Amino acid sequence: MLLISFLGVIVVWGITAVVVFFSVVLGVLPSLIHLFETGHWVDPKILLYPSPEHAWILFASVLFFVLLPALILLLLFLGVVRGGRRKTGIGTQWYEITNRRVAVVLTAFDDEESVGQAVDQFRRAVPQGIVYVVDNNSRDRTAEVAREHGAIVVRESRQGYGYACMKGLRTALSDATNEIIILAEGDMTFNARDTLKMLPYLEDCDMVIGTRTNYVLTNPESQMDWFLSWGNLFLALLVRLRFWNSWFLGRVQLTDVGCTFRTIRRSALERMIDDLTIGSMEFSPHMILVALKNGLSIIEVPIRFQARVGRSKGAGASRLRAIRIGLQMLKEITFQRY
Numbered sequence: 001m002l003l004i005s006f007l008g009v010i011v012v013w014g015i016t017a018v019v020v021f022f023s024v025v026l027g028v029l030p031s032l033i034h035l036f037e038t039g040h041w042v043d044p045k046i047l048l049y050p051s052p053e054h055a056w057i058l059f060a061s062v063l064f065f066v067l068l069p070a071l072i073l074l075l076l077f078l079g080v081v082r083g084g085r086r087k088t089g090i091g092t093q094w095y096e097i098t099n100r101r102v103a104v105v106l107t108a109f110d111d112e113e114s115v116g117q118a119v120d121q122f123r124r125a126v127p128q129g130i131v132y133v134v135d136n137n138s139r140d141r142t143a144e145v146a147r148e149h150g151a152i153v154v155r156e157s158r159q160g161y162g163y164a165c166m167k168g169l170r171t172a173l174s175d176a177t178n179e180i181i182i183l184a185e186g187d188m189t190f191n192a193r194d195t196l197k198m199l200p201y202l203e204d205c206d207m208v209i210g211t212r213t214n215y216v217l218t219n220p221e222s223q224m225d226w227f228l229s230w231g232n233l234f235l236a237l238l239v240r241l242r243f244w245n246s247w248f249l250g251r252v253q254l255t256d257v258g259c260t261f262r263t264i265r266r267s268a269l270e271r272m273i274d275d276l277t278i279g280s281m282e283f284s285p286h287m288i289l290v291a292l293k294n295g296l297s298i299i300e301v302p303i304r305f306q307a308r309v310g311r312s313k314g315a316g317a318s319r320l321r322a323i324r325i326g327l328q329m330l331k332e333i334t335f336q337r338y
């Protein structure tokens with residue numbers, strides 16, 4: 001298996017390198033395009049030393065044809081070596097979850113406009129639940145509003161989405177009666193009723209994650225545009241390659257890495273909680289990778305994704321911020337040891 005995957009990598013890489021060499025470096029491709037457009041053949045050598053505008057095309061081509069396949073092949077190679085042989089996952093047990101106590105953890109940072117409604121909807125959707133709101137140094141009335149709506153407010157002083165999530169998960173674990181933990185945001189982007197779609201799958205696996213890259217369920221007013229959708233699909237593919245299974249194209253059929261809405265059983269969370277360390281926005285994929293590293297079984301479920309109430313501070317804040325968060329996630333998924 002190891003030899004076959006290694007040879008596969010070499011062959012595909014070799015073909016890619018030859019294509020790039022002839023099409024980009026020798027300028028054959030630009031010559032062909034020129035021939036097609038004008039009917040005149042230009043000596044590829046003329047295109048060998050491109051003008052500044054052509055340099056960008058060259059750079060982008062090299063990036064696209066060489067670096068991207070290299071990255072994917074490397075991850076594929078590592079993944080095949082690590083986990084390609086296993087036929088099934090570990091999610092073959094059956095967990096009884098009826099009437100168990102559910103703890104809902106909502107992150108909140110300056111979210112006074114939305115947090116009250118968010119607490120209300122989760123209390124309605126999960127009547128057997130208790131709602132914790134993690135207030136991450138909010139400068140507005142987030143904590144008061146959450147308390148008024150019946151939530152237990154805990155404070156996280158270290159600033160960051162990841163710190164807020166970790167605090168909430170640890171708080172939920174600290175009460176031994178909480179058997180199922182739901183993580184979500186207090187910004188009204190999620191629909192609490194989707195919990196009812198997630199909980200049944202928790203009978204089959206350790207963690208259920210929502211996906212927002214679903215055409216049918218994504219509200220056009222939400223932050224999920226083509227860029228975030230493609231970005232999440234691409235990063236999810238890399239996660240699948242890192243924890244590869246040749247039979248099912250990955251140990252988890254992941255299509256989104258940035259969805260906070262997830263449900264996890266207490267025993268599963270206890271197994272991984274000490275490995276959670278990232279305080280910033282890459283926490284989302286980090287938690288998935290830590291779960292996979294610890295052998296947890298994960299199922300992804302399509303959920304509704306709605307427009308945010310209040311001001312966005314994450315990937316929805318601006319395109320630049322989304323790119324920065326995306327690159328941080330890419331670094332985490334590609335280079336971090338798991």
Ligand SMILES: Nc1nc2c(ncn2[C@@H]2O[C@H](COP(=O)(O)OP(=O)(O)OP(=O)(O)O)[C@@H](O)[C@H]2O)c(=O)[nH]1
Pocket residue numbers: 106107108109110111136159160161164184185186187189223308311312313314315316317
């Ligand atoms: N960005 C950010 N979010 C935090 C922080 N602390 C807690 N949060 C909460 O983490 C969640 C994610 O932030 P959002 O502003 O919703 O960012 P997003 O989900 O990427 O994008 P939108 O939902 O479109 O705004 C929210 O519930 C925030 O209130 C922090 O320091 N930075």
Ligand SMILES: [Mg+2]
Pocket residue numbers: 185187189308314
């Ligand atoms: Mg949000």
